[in-house]
Amino acid sequence: MRTVLVTGPGGAGRTTVAAATALASARSGRRTLLVSSDAVPAFADGPGPVEVAERLFHVRVDSGAHFRGELLELQERASGVLDLLGANRLDGEELTELPGAPQLALLHTLRRVAEGDWAQEGYETLVVDLPPLTEALALLALPGQLRRYLRRLLPRERQAARALRPVLAQLAGVPMPAQWLYEAAARKDAELAAVEALIGDGATTVRLAAEPGRAAGDALSAARTGLALHGLSVDAVVATRVLPRHSADPWFADLSARQDKCLDHWRQEWAPATPVHESAHLGREPRTVEDLAVLAEHCAPGDRAAGHAGSPWWTEDDGDGVIAWCLPLPGAVKEDLKLVRRGDELLLTAGPFHRIVRLESALRRCTVAGAALTDGVLRVRFRPDPALWPRTQ
Template sequence: MRTLLITGPGGSGRTTVAAATALGAARAGVKTLVLSADRTDTLGAALGVRTGAAPVQITPALTAWRPDAAAGFRDDLAGFQDRASTVLDLLGASLLDPEEVTPLPGAEELTLLRALRDAALAEGDDLHELLVVDLPPTPQALALLALPEELRRYLRRLLPPERQAARALRPVLGRLAGVPMPAEWLYETTARWDMELAAVEAVLADRHTAVRLVAEPGPAGDDAVRDARLGLALRGLPVESLVANRVLPEEVADGGLLSGLVAQQRKFLGEWGEVHTVAHLGRDPRGDDDLTALAVPGVNPAAFPIEWPVADRLAEDGVLVWHIPLPGAIRDDLDLIRRGDELVVTAGPFRRIVPLPSALRRCTVAGAALRESELRVRFAPDPALWPRTR
């Protein structure tokens, strides 16, 4: 299954492009599922059909689904209360009724991740060839895409696997140490969360997953595209295509009020290079005819994850060089920290903590430089850890 994640700055028309992309793929005979997490039914407005918690069949090859964040949040909270009932009773806590629960900020994003996992693990009649995901605006989307990896890292730090493996000895250790040990439900919950997050992380890391960026050509759109490319590259996610939305035709540039806007759009389109333009229809697109008129590009099957190769230069320079593509990065906004077997990479407003490849764990950082939109980190073998040659 291919997964196409669609995002862009707020108000850029990303949901409309997601609907048009999914509809176009379905018309080409590709069994497609389009997902959205908007509280308001923007996806349904574009498709001309109401969407909601239950998947809706739009055409024989197209299904739309907008999971219910409120229901998912209530179910999760009810499950937590059941598992932690003993502890909550000891604390004298008053349990919450599902009817009084309101989703907290971020519930939509978590619901979307869960739906993404469920769609990827579907089998039989529920299996789709293409999954189109209408992500939130770019800043929230980048934070959302980072969430599975970061949460799994937190879980491993708080409850390491080796500690979980010894949980059968927990009662004995508790008596010997004289301190309370984590309850069984906590281990079980952690293990379940880790499995769910791993499934989402696998979808994002899959070679058949890519991102389609949507933006209006202009100063704000240019800033958003530059930041999005950098943030996505740091996550190893390729940009399958850049869609310039709501592009005005040349005919309106007749010396009137729109002439300046047309000129500005053409300027940024020239700077963006390879870009697919979607014309402004003069109205908000709605329904099959309008979505077809947008003529969005088909899904590019040639997109692959961004690779971070390690170049062996031991023979020439005595170092290994880790190449990290960071398009649009600025040298003064880069920062690196070596933390044990991890490297903390900060690029502008984005940060990622990545485990070092096995060969580099036995090395020390010997320097770094930004060259040709790549961060190149040099590692020198540590004589105390590197195998000796005969």
């Protein structure tokens, strides 16, 4: 399944670009699903996929309903503990979603597409309208982070001792986690793994929507580094609301010239690996399917991903037994890079972006010998630890 994740600076028209991309895919003959958290003009929505055009389906994420359902289910499973504590039950009508609920609801929807009850619908293209850039990058990293937290808080190997829990509880004087908690953690881990696999799939790309301007250019440059850090490739940059050129009005001509200058800079920065498409200003906000069809001419998702997704690292032999682990980080600044080795993990920071990478088995037996950023590629050098590598005769 081809997956296109659409994001961009706030107010740049990313929802419109996502809808136009989905429409272009459907009109090319592909069964397409558009997932969005915001309303799409002229598109019906509902708790499940609704057909809005031939081969085009739309589902709008209801974060409030998802939050209430999850909390009520948790309350029911923990009823024994809650009754023991004398806690009062919460009713669904009094529950209002907390910060972070929209992100979790969107991940839940993607899981249903990846391997849940919607996976049988046979969608060939999935288009996802993500939050604005900074929030989108945090959202895409969330499945891996949550899985890491689950492994640390409820390690699977501890489940083997469930027969001893009554004895351990008496010895420790505190109740041990119930089996249902481990089972719930295992279910959530499997769901997050499915979403993580969808995001990291080689057929998944990110599409950036931005209105030409200095602020948008700065946001795209910063996001370029963050996307590379997480192994996500960008298939296109869609410049939205591009004004007509050669206007007789001096004011419009000046605005158009500024947009042209910005677009030239974007092409130099992103091309040739990532094309920059122009989406004309309609003179109004898109309101109909016909409006989206005009924009869809520049938003076809394409058949293949552009670049490498999921696992961008590669290794090089630096000689003398030193292994260089390489990661392309276009736009990264040396002063903003930080690396910390903690056990079997490498903690990477590039400006405001963070990622924790679990080292491959061979590198876990090495020590970090240094790191350097050269021509947009970060190289971390590992030297085999004599105490952990077998000696040769």
